[in-house]
Amino acid sequence: MKAIVYNGPHDVQVKEVPDPKIEYATDVLVKISSSNICGSDLHMYEGRTSLEAGRIIGHENLGEVIAVGKAVLRVKVGDKVCIPFNCSCGYCKNCERGYTSACLSMNPGKVGAGYGYADMGPYEGGQAEYLRVPYGDFNCLVLPDDAEEKENDYVMLADIWPTGYHAVELSGFQPGESIVIYGCGPVGLMAAYSAQLRGASRVMVIDRHPDRLALAERIGAIAIDDRNRDHVEQVLDFTEGEGADRGCECVGYQCHDPAGHEVPNGTMNDLVKSVRATGGLGVVGVFVPEDPGGADELARKGEIAFDFGAFWNKGLSMGTGQANVKAYNRQLCRLIQLDRAQPAFIVSHECSLEEAPEAYEHFDKRDDGWTKVVLKPGLSAGGKAAGKAGAGANTGAEDSKAEKSHAHAHAGGAK
Numbered sequence: 001m002k003a004i005v006y007n008g009p010h011d012v013q014v015k016e017v018p019d020p021k022i023e024y025a026t027d028v029l030v031k032i033s034s035s036n037i038c039g040s041d042l043h044m045y046e047g048r049t050s051l052e053a054g055r056i057i058g059h060e061n062l063g064e065v066i067a068v069g070k071a072v073l074r075v076k077v078g079d080k081v082c083i084p085f086n087c088s089c090g091y092c093k094n095c096e097r098g099y100t101s102a103c104l105s106m107n108p109g110k111v112g113a114g115y116g117y118a119d120m121g122p123y124e125g126g127q128a129e130y131l132r133v134p135y136g137d138f139n140c141l142v143l144p145d146d147a148e149e150k151e152n153d154y155v156m157l158a159d160i161w162p163t164g165y166h167a168v169e170l171s172g173f174q175p176g177e178s179i180v181i182y183g184c185g186p187v188g189l190m191a192a193y194s195a196q197l198r199g200a201s202r203v204m205v206i207d208r209h210p211d212r213l214a215l216a217e218r219i220g221a222i223a224i225d226d227r228n229r230d231h232v233e234q235v236l237d238f239t240e241g242e243g244a245d246r247g248c249e250c251v252g253y254q255c256h257d258p259a260g261h262e263v264p265n266g267t268m269n270d271l272v273k274s275v276r277a278t279g280g281l282g283v284v285g286v287f288v289p290e291d292p293g294g295a296d297e298l299a300r301k302g303e304i305a306f307d308f309g310a311f312w313n314k315g316l317s318m319g320t321g322q323a324n325v326k327a328y329n330r331q332l333c334r335l336i337q338l339d340r341a342q343p344a345f346i347v348s349h350e351c352s353l354e355e356a357p358e359a360y361e362h363f364d365k366r367d368d369g370w371t372k373v374v375l376k377p378g379l380s381a382g383g384k385a386a387g388k389a390g391a392g393a394n395t396g397a398e399d400s401k402a403e404k405s406h407a408h409a410h411a412g413g414a415k
Contacts, residue, residue: 009047028136058127164190
């Protein structure tokens with residue numbers, strides 16, 4: 001089969017690799033029809049992780065089941081399924097409690113496993129024609145009958161939308177509260193979208209990419225562009241000097257200041273300044289245990305200089321970590337099915353596998369209009385491309401009302 005293989009920093013290629021096979025009776029084989037490029041993939045693409053050359057990448061996957069192991073009872077050949085990026089067993093202590101991002105059995109010696117990602121086990125990614133899914137009955141979300149029609153919406157359930165929703169959940173958000181979101185990449189946009197759906201009184205999104213900020217405005221959020229004026233000041237102005245009730249960090253350890261310098265602690269400390277006393281923070285941007293390419297000595301050890309005194313003095317709370325996708329994907333799926341949500345509004349490009357190396361380059365550079373890329377293994381090179389708003393141009397009834405009415409956003413998820 002054809003697959004996107006990581007060769008080294010800024011070097012991914014389409015290669016012929018062996019087809020996956022049923023290895024255990026609980027496995028499911030999926031023919032991939034959509035696989036997103038995630039901002040977390042860019043950490044690997046840029047050489048900022050320990051991913052070894054030769055690995056197939058891609059953890060936001062959707063497709064059709066073509067084979068099942070003998071012990072698979074629920075999932076059937078022909079089902080359209082979306083696969084959470086968490087590769088989890090379903091029976092360990094953490095999985096039983098709903099913490100599938102912290103599975104204890106799939107990546108021995110470590111916590112949490114995923115597809116095609118550094119330090120998250122031996123599981124190959126889905127930016128390929130086929131994917132093996134362990135524990136298929138547990139890990140596959142079987143999609144409704146409109147799965148093909150709304151495929152670009154449903155593929156967002158693999159990671160990006162649950163991760164944005166997780167950021168809002170971790171912050172302790174309640175309906176009617178205000179929220180500030182650092183980062184207007186796909187995760188930040190999904191956090192803003194989730195907050196809107198959950199009844200936020202005010203959603204503020206901070207970034208400096210006009211095309212992404214325009215998408216935030218489109219769903220009714222307040223776009224805060226920090227190129228010419230400090231973003232913390234703008235948040236305080238919008239909240240009468242008090243700060244937002246809640247805040248989300250959707251950028252991670254590679255955040256930059258307006259001058260383009262990498263400042264690993266930038267968004268975290270500014271988030272503390274932007275949220276009112278006794279408020280809450282949800283942190284889903286990637287922070288790694290070590291970063292050989294870090295901007296300073298602390299960053300290289302996976303540490304940041306965090307303003308803990310200010311955090312403590314304000315009585316803030318904080319939740320962190322990867323999204324437990326299965327905790328959210330069924331309910332979010334239902335919103336898509338009933339036309340209450342259309343998360344594919346973030347999709348800017350549909351590309352074939354052959355076009356993936358070029359797509360990675362554009363997405364990594366944050367080129368104008370490259371908001372979210374969906375790879376389509378069944379698509380021929382140059383065969384089709386989504387418009388700037390992608391297949392989800394209409395963001396739904398609630399958003400049509402909203403249309404009237406700091407961060408170098410590393411697009412990316414919490415892996």
